[in-house]
Amino acid sequence: MNTTVATGTEGKTWGGGNKPLTASYGKMMMWFFIVSDALTFSGFLAAYGFSRFKFIDSWPIADEVFTHFPFLHGVEAPMYYVAFMTFVLIMSSVTMVLAVDAGHHMNKAKVTIYMFLTVIGGIIFVGSQAWEWNTFIKGEFGAVQTKGGNILQFVDAEGHRVAVADFAKVETGTRTQHESKNGLWFVDEGALPAYTMDEINNGLAAHPEVLVRTQIINEAGKKTVLSREESLKQLKENGRLFVQGANLHVNEYGSPLFADFFFFITGFHGFHVLSGVIINIIIFFNVILGTYERRKSYEMVEKVGLYWHFVDLVWVFVFTFFYLV
Amino acid sequence: MLRCVGIVVPNKMVIPAKTGILIKIILKKMAHEHKLEIFRGLWKFKSNTAKIWGVLAFLTFITIIEVALGIVKPESLMGMFLGMKILNWIFIILTIVKAYYITWDFMHMRDEVKALRRMVVWTAIFLILYLIFILLQEGGYIETVYSSGFVKRDF
Numbered sequence: 301m302n303t304t305v306a307t308g309t310e311g312k313t314w315g316g317g318n319k320p321l322t323a324s325y326g327k328m329m330m331w332f333f334i335v336s337d338a339l340t341f342s343g344f345l346a347a348y349g350f351s352r353f354k355f356i357d358s359w360p361i362a363d364e365v366f367t368h369f370p371f372l373h374g375v376e377a378p379m380y381y382v383a384f385m386t387f388v389l390i391m392s393s394v395t396m397v398l399a400v401d402a403g404h405h406m407n408k409a410k411v412t413i414y415m416f417l418t419v420i421g422g423i424i425f426v427g428s429q430a431w432e433w434n435t436f437i438k439g440e441f442g443a444v445q446t447k448g449g450n451i452l453q454f455v456d457a458e459g460h461r462v463a464v465a466d467f468a469k470v471e472t473g474t475r476t477q478h479e480s481k482n483g484l485w486f487v488d489e490g491a492l493p494a495y496t497m498d499e500i501n502n503g504l505a506a507h508p509e510v511l512v513r514t515q516i517i518n519e520a521g522k523k524t525v526l527s528r529e530e531s532l533k534q535l536k537e538n539g540r541l542f543v544q545g546a547n548l549h550v551n552e553y554g555s556p557l558f559a560d561f562f563f564f565i566t567g568f569h570g571f572h573v574l575s576g577v578i579i580n581i582i583i584f585f586n587v588i589l590g591t592y593e594r595r596k597s598y599e600m601v602e603k604v605g606l607y608w609h610f611v612d613l614v615w616v617f618v619f620t621f622f623y624l625v
Numbered sequence: 626m627l628r629c630v631g632i633v634v635p636n637k638m639v640i641p642a643k644t645g646i647l648i649k650i651i652l653k654k655m656a657h658e659h660k661l662e663i664f665r666g667l668w669k670f671k672s673n674t675a676k677i678w679g680v681l682a683f684l685t686f687i688t689i690i691e692v693a694l695g696i697v698k699p700e701s702l703m704g705m706f707l708g709m710k711i712l713n714w715i716f717i718i719l720t721i722v723k724a725y726y727i728t729w730d731f732m733h734m735r736d737e738v739k740a741l742r743r744m745v746v747w748t749a750i751f752l753i754l755y756l757i758f759i760l761l762q763e764g765g766y767i768e769t770v771y772s773s774g775f776v777k778r779d780f
Contacts, residue, residue, distance in 0.1 A: 321741040331741065335749050342753040346760040353764030357772065363695070383692040387685065394681045397731045401673050448780035516779070521703065538780055609731045613724055620720040624695050625713045 330603045334610045337572075341614050344568065345621055348561045358450070358515040360554035361523070362623050364461075368435045382623050385428045386615065389573075392421025393612040396580075400605045403598025408587065411601060415584040418608065422577035429570045436562065439545025443552040444500060446538035451554050453513045454504075455525055464542060467510050468495045468503035493542040501536055515554045562622065569618055572611050579604050660735050663726070680730045687719050708765075 309315035321328060352359050362378075369377040399414035442464035444452045454462040475496060476482070478489040504510055512531035516524045526534060543550040551559035583604050592598045661676055662669040663683075670676035694702070694712060702712040729735040734742055771778055 320738070322738050323741055328741070331745050335745055338749050339752055339756075342749075342756055346753075346756045349757065350760040350764035353761050354767045354771070356765075356768050379692055379695050383688060386688055390681065390684055390688070393727065393731050394677055397677050398674065400733075401677065446780060448778060450779065514779075606732055609727055612731075613727050616720055616723050616727065620691075620716050624691060624716045 324599060326603055327599065327606070330606045334606060337610065338614070341565075341568070341617070344561075344565050345617060348565065348621060351555075351557045351561065355555055355557070357517050358555065359517070360515070360551075360558045361517075365436070365553045365558075366432070366623060368440075370431060379623055381428070381432070382619060385425055385432075386619050388421055388428070389425050389612050389615050392418045392425070393609050395421065396605045396608045400598070400602045403592070403601045406593075406596075406598065408590070408593055411587050411592075411598060412584070415580060415587055415601070419577055419580045419584060422573055422580060422608075426570060426573050426577065429566060429573070433563070433566070436559070437545050437547060439543075439552045441552065442494070442542060442544040444497070444535060444539040445541045445543050445550055446534075447540050448538065449556070450538075451515050451543070451552065452535060452539060453515075453523070453552070454510050455513045456509055457511070459513075459522075459525065462510050464495060464500060464503075464544075467507040468499045469506060470495070470499055494544065495542045497539050497542070500539065500542060501532075504532060504535055565618060566622070569611070569614055572614070576604075576608050576611050580608065658736065659733070663730065676730060680726050684723055684726060687723055691716060691719055 307315070310317070313320050323331075364378075366382060367376050367378045369375060369381045395414045395417040399411050399418060402410035402414060440463065441453065441461045443454070444464075446452060454464060454467070456462050475492065477492050478484075478487070480486070480488065504512075508528065510531075511528060512526045512534055514524045514526065514534070518524050541550070543552050545552055546556075546559035546562075548556070548560055548563065550556055553559075583601060586592060586600065587598075592600060659673045659676070661671070661673065663676070663680065668679060670679055694715065698712065702710070702715065704711050706714055728746075734746070770776060
């Protein structure tokens with residue numbers, strides 16, 4: 301009772317009874333998940349490109365934003381820290397691929413060590429990213445946002461940034477925080493800015509060496525610095541709010557969109573790293589417990605390895621588009 | 626070897642010749658064979674582990690070049706080419722080179738069959754290029770609307 305029909309394609313790659321892609325179901329599905337996730341990230345990065353092209357003449361210059369290095373306060377170190385982060389992630393990719401290789405040789409001890417190192421690398425990376433966020437949110441110099449939502453920064457004659465705290469004339473007791481118990485009960489007021497516009501205006505007038513720098517990029521690729529008269533005029537006429545650091549509404553370094561995309565894209569990537577670390581930890585314990593030894597295959601390590609490398613791959617692009625280009 | 630890909634063949638079972646060949650092909654492809662050369666055979670490695678360290682060295686080298694260029698920003702690379710600074714083109718090309726070696730050697734795309742490779746890579750590349758083209762074109766257009774004076778932004 302043989303019901304098989306000869307089709308003449310037996311023995312060919314796609315003739316059936318074969319695995320044409322020579323990959324297991326799980327691995328293939330991990331690849332297809334990676335394709336779809338890559339498209340999600342490209343969507344975000346392309347949207348970033350869109351906004352950047354839209355504001356090409358006023359986009360923040362990354363070198364001036366990410367200049368900090370842990371334990372080196374006040375030292376200008378553009379990019380060194382993020383280069384370090386990139387290296388950590390590539391290094392943890394290497395330990396991951398070494399774990400996969402050890403798995404092919406059914407070497408449990410080596411897989412354990414390499415998985416452990418991969419997890420450590422991932423934790424260092426997520427920690428670094430948290431530090432980077434913290435520095436960006438806190439800000440350093442402070443700036444003034446104008447009525448039109450542009451940013452005015454302050455520089456000295458040599459073009460170095462000047463902190464608002466260094467020249468603003470502080471007056472006391474001019475403005476009380478509105479609370480529902482001392483005013484309208486149904487209205488809330490967010491935290492008051494550290495300096496009022498009057499304090500900054502008076503401070504600028506009293507410090508002849510301080511100039512205003514707008515966010516417009518000139519032909520030399522630098523931000524435009526206004527003359528002394530223009531500085532005073534611009535700040536007085538258009539200055540509206542003191543901002544320090546960055547959040548989803550304001551950004552002392554320039555366009556708030558820059559901060560929005562930074563938080564969203566590095567946040568989404570950081571979330572991927574975090575879930576990668578958690579999955580790696582689960583696999584690490586499975587390795588220790590001998591699950592894959594009993595299964596006689598370490599393919600699971602290979603699958604999470606694919607995910608982990610993908611996270612590294614995305615970071616390479618985020619690094620380029622946020623910090624280099 | 627047979628166990629490692631999950632095909633268990635009882636000792637006395639007779640396997641038809643054709644199936645036997647197929648199993649052999651599957652085994653050969655799934656037995657974690659690695660291609661051990663990069664740069665089109667210019668750099669050959671003795672083992673897979675050696676290749677991993679070699680690729681790491683190469684990726685680190687590229688990252689160092691990128692960071693150095695990003696800090697120095699040589700004047701000679703500030704010229705424009707196809708609407709973007711030459712330096713930025715260099716960064717993007719170096720990034721794609723890095724992405725290639727991460728995918729091909731760390732993710733073992735080099736060892737996968739052509740069909741799987743193309744399914745993953747060509748699909749992604751095509752869709753991403755399409756998306757980038759549309760969004761950047763639109764962003765550039767809106768920028769011209771702003772800059773040609775119809776919208777006042779500097780206040």
